[in-house]
Amino acid sequence: MQYFPVFLDMASAKVLIVGGGVVAERKWRLLAKTPARVEIIAPELTAALREAADTGVIDWQARAFVATDVGDQRLVIAATADPEVNHAVAHAARRASIPVNVVDDRAACTAITPAIVERGELVVAISSQGAMPVLARRVRERIEQALPQGLGAFIATAGRYRDSVRAQLAPERVRGFWERLVDGLWREGFAESDARLAQRIDAALERSGDGAATPPGRVTLVGGGPGDPGLLTLRALRRLQDADVVLFDRLVNQALLDLVRRDAERIHVGKRRDRHTVPQSDINALMIEHARAGKQVVRLKGGDPFIFGRGGEEIADVAAAGLQVEVVPGITAAAGCAAYAGIPLTHRDHAQSCMLVTGHRKANGVLDLPWAAMAAPQQTLVVYMGLATLGELSQRLIEHGLAPDHPCAMVEAGTLQTQRVVTGTLATIQQSVTVAELTGPALLIVGTVVTLRQDLAWFDQAGSTA
Incomplete structure (x- = not known):
């Protein structure tokens, strides 16, 4: 690990950014979440940076960089398009023993700005140590999805209870108290309001001292x-x-x-x-x-x-x-398998309704289904677990009014890389499935929407990278 992760205190700190382009703007937007005072040295600024300068949010000096610009900053960032200027900034910062980040030049950096996930006082920083910034951003996206948005509010509220929890509970019980509270709230996505959360902490504290048994799961x-x-x-x-x-x-x-x-x-x-x-x-x-x-x-x-x-x-x-x-x-399988097969379940020109049924026989071996409703026109019929009874399903639908050439499809292992789709008609689907040697799990889709698959089968082309 070449770079040791630390968090810098930015209260009353100064930060120097050399450069006024889009890269410098991205760095400023990250720093704008802190109380640091940002100074930018650049002949020109982007529109957003100029607005920030005009309103006094940042200090701007419209000129070229000189070495004496580096002095008492907590962090220096070189973000120009000129490698010579960036190296001069890095050299000046190193001489002053100030951490410096040089955009897209790992060798010149003594500090790296990570990808950040923020939930109030909780800050997660992700870095590939400059080796693969794109990967770090992708990891950040995954963490963003996993961390509930309510974490920040929880930290703010729970932080006010730390002293009272220590005062009311024995030291060896404090950790367990917070673990149980956090685990319960995590399962609920930290969706409690501030007032409700405070009530919940009060109730948990009240229960913690009564020697009650472990609550059920x-x-x-x-x-x-x-x-x-x-x-x-x-x-x-x-x-x-x-x-x-x-x-x-x-x-x-x-x-x-x-x-x-x-x-x-x-x-x-x-x-x-x-x-x-x-x-x-x-x-x-x-x-x-x-x-x-x-x-x-x-x-x-x-x-x-x-x-x-x-x-x-x-x-x-x-x-x-x-x-x-x-x-x-x-x-559900109907929605997922149909989408990956390129078969919309409803369509203004084909189907104004969708019916889901199961193809399981009852204990007495009878396939007891609402055949007349299943054979309605302008409808998509989806049969779960219909592979074993496919022959009878097709025949009964024909008997109840659907044409033998009515389109249908059998989707095996839908949404997986091993997905296979066999299309045909009510009269031919059984033979086609037999030839393809489908074994399931499989889903039967009946309706003229199946004809749209020839133009909408996106997963057939993208399946290897989906």
């Missing part, structure tokens, strides 16, 4: 989406990274499990058609057992837990047990 049903981990919601990601126990299905992509906290317990409860690895009643009992032990339990399901995911049954049992429950919706 929470069960969260998380929709993992159709497969691509990039389609996971921010709240779903937070729950996965906060979980103590994760119960997951067979259809959950391994890439999603890789996002789970490393020390979390993972329990596979996956199901295959007609072969249930763990009975549903046992899955519900497992969730309740772990939550009662004070753990944060995530039931991770493919797609959306409330769309053919039995989420309603699971959350009902957990709620009946008196435990906290939460549902984090996911992108």
Whole structure:
């Protein structure tokens, strides 16, 4: 590690920027978040810098740089387009033992300005030590997404309680108090108002001294989406990274499990058609057992837990047990797979409605579905888990009014790099799927919107880099 990360106190500090172009403007905008007094030396300024100078926000000297300009600053930045000027600035700063940042010249720098994520008093600085600034910015973007916006307000409010917490709790209990409070708020995205947060801290302090047992945990049903981990919601990601126990299905992509906290317990409860690895009643009992032990339990399901995911049954049992429950919706397979296949589910010229059904047979082997409604014109029909019953589905739809040449498509492993799409008609789709040797998981889409795929199949071209 060539550069040691430190934070400079900018209260009453002076900062010199040499240069008045767009690069200098970017550096000034970063420093403008601090109380430092910024001086700029440059013959010309950008419009934004000139406005800042005219209003007294910065001090501007409209001339060329000379070595004696460096003197009592806390930081010097060389941001001109002339390498000779930049080197002269760096040389003067080094002689004065002042940290200097030279834009796009790592060798001349004694200080590097990192990519920054700010949430009030919490500041995260990311640096590649000048080797790959673009990567540092990409990491910053990921951290921006992961850190709740309410962190700054929490720090401001909680900071006012530090002394009272120390006064009311034994030293060995202070850390645990704050950890429990932060963990609970993190799960909720730090969405509390200032007044509500203060009430919550007061209540937590009041409870902390009564010797109460560990409170029960929470069960969260998380929709993992159709497969691509990039389609996971921010709240779903937070729950996965906060979980103590994760119960997951067979259809959950391994890439999603890789996002789970490393020390979390993972329990596979996956199901295959007609072969249930763990009975549903046992899955519900497992969730309740772990939550009662004070753990944060995530039931991770493919797609959306409330769309053919039995989420309603699971959350009902957990709620009946008196435990906290939460549902984090996911992108359902119909939306995700259709989008990645280039098939819009609705379109003004093709479909004004969309119907979702499941192709599972009932326990008695009967495929009992609302056939007349499914065969309605100007509609897109999406059949979940319809691969095993594809032949009967096609035939019954024809019998109820759809033409044999009505377009349809079967999407296998939708949204993943292994995605395959087979198109055809109700009369030909079974043969086409057999020839393609699709094995699932697969989704059937029926409707004239399928004909749009030939022009909208973006993932076929971009799939390798999506």
